[in-house]
Amino acid sequence: MPEHRAVRGNSPRPASARKRMTQALTRYGIAAHADRDAGNSWLQVNIHGHGLPDAGAPVLTAYVYDFRDDTTFVDQPMEHRPGTWRVTIATGGRERVVFYGQRSDPQTATAQCAAFIAGYCSALRTRPLAWPAFLxxxxxxxxxxxxxxxxxxxxxxxxxxxxxxxxxxxxxxxxxxxxxxxxxxxxxxxxxxxxxxxxxxxxxxxxxxxxxxxxxxxxxxxxxxxxxxxxxxxxxxxxxxxxxxxxxxxxxxxxxxxxxxxxxxxxxxxxxxxxxxxxxLVRPYSAPRPPLKLRTPAPSPAIRP
Structure with missing residues (x-):
């Protein structure tokens, strides 16, 4: 599929972040569903299937974060707005970021994010979530x-x-x-x-x-x-x-x-x-730790008989 369509003669218009990501995920057999609200837009990925995720089911959300105005988008080209891909996972009513994308060209940045999503979904699908497995x-x-x-x-x-x-x-x-x-x-x-x-x-x-x-x-x-x-x-x-x-x-x-x-x-x-x-903490090397300075107790006063 071409990533650009011609407008105004032969001048190409960059593909939207949504189109780039859905095409990249399709190569892994993963479907993404677009949603938007209050000027923000994003993509949702059902970890355990291709349809829309059920209420309360784990779901990955991918979007481009525009740090300039603190908004998210996928409905516009990355070439037109500053930002990097992020992925969050929502489970049990809690959401946390699991992927921070790099500042790179849109094609490379999207490919790296899609590869992360594919690997994340594969890991959760092939092994049931259990406390010992998590540890x-x-x-x-x-x-x-x-x-x-x-x-x-x-x-x-x-x-x-x-x-x-x-x-x-x-x-x-x-x-x-x-x-x-x-x-x-x-x-x-x-x-x-x-x-x-x-x-x-x-x-x-x-x-x-x-x-x-x-x-x-x-x-x-x-x-x-x-x-x-x-x-x-x-x-x-x-x-x-x-x-x-x-x-x-x-x-x-x-x-x-x-x-x-x-x-x-x-x-x-x-x-x-x-x-x-x-x-x-990651600390591959370190100088030897200096010895702790212990306080020497004051001598007890002599007791005269």
């Missing part, structure tokens, strides 16, 4: 997130000598992380991410090159994709040490510790956050 899946996801964080650290320290911190920056809405810089253990900037920059190449004989598969670890977009993957897995990153001498770092920044020369901004993570946050 097992959560543990596997946590292990995979830690392994990916270790791959990021090992690759960056191979590319950049002395790399200790990967600094990440929250976007203005707090729902995405962007690459900021790589610092050494003293806070000196070794690499700053900006448009057009590339990381040092990883040679083909390196085991880390093979671990990235079809992605190029020298392309910051590959690293950004991995960081977004960790965020989608609900990973929690360390805070930046307050005394790190880097003026560009603010409270909107977090970090991934890349070597044993790096230290977290908060050692007692599990004390300052709830237990779930502590379990989701």
């Amino acid at each position: 097992e899946t959560t543990d596997r996801l946590r292990d995979a997130a830690n392994a990916l964080a270790r791959l990021i650290a090992d690759t960056l320290t191979t590319q950049i000598d002395g790399a200790a911190y990967l600094i990440l920056e929250d976007d203005e809405h707090g729902d995405a992380l962007w690459l900021h810089s790589v610092l050494d253990s003293g806070g000196r900037t070794l690499f700053a991410f900006s448009d057009g920059t590339t990381l040092p190449a990883v040679t083909g004989d390196s085991p880390f090159r093979a671990a990235w598969g079809q992605l190029d670890p020298g392309d910051p977009a590959s690293l950004e994709l991995a960081v977004h993957g960790l965020r989608q897995a609900r990973a929690v990153f360390d805070s930046v040490p307050d005394d790190l001498p880097c003026d560009a770092i603010t409270d909107d920044h977090s970090c991934l510790l890349l070597s044993t020369d790096a230290r977290p901004g908060c050692w007692n993570f599990g004390w300052d956050f709830d237990g779930d946050d502590a379990r989701r």
Whole structure:
């Protein structure tokens, strides 16, 4: 099916986000149903069938989020409005985001989102939801997130000598992380991410090159994709040490510790956050924790007979 139709002679009009996504999902045998309300529009996917989902049944909702005016849409082309794909799941009256899309060209962004929806539906259809299965899946996801964080650290320290911190920056809405810089253990900037920059190449004989598969670890977009993957897995990153001498770092920044020369901004993570946050922390490396300073009790006054 063509994705464009001609208007005004030979000038093509981009396809709507709805048309792109329904065509992409059709390749996986998945049907999506459009809905709209109060100027917002979206697509719903019945996880366990092709018809409209029954009331109360789990349902995936896909839409393009326009961060400029805080609205959702699928009825317009992505070329005409800023935004990224998001997917939510609603179960038992609760809804949560399970996919944050990347800023990319509409065709690539839609294909990535459709592949996620297909994989998500397949996982839920092939294995009945049960508490033991949920715990097992959560543990596997946590292990995979830690392994990916270790791959990021090992690759960056191979590319950049002395790399200790990967600094990440929250976007203005707090729902995405962007690459900021790589610092050494003293806070000196070794690499700053900006448009057009590339990381040092990883040679083909390196085991880390093979671990990235079809992605190029020298392309910051590959690293950004991995960081977004960790965020989608609900990973929690360390805070930046307050005394790190880097003026560009603010409270909107977090970090991934890349070597044993790096230290977290908060050692007692599990004390300052709830237990779930502590379990989701990704910290592939860390400097040795300094010993706790115990208070020495004052000597008791001598008692004279």
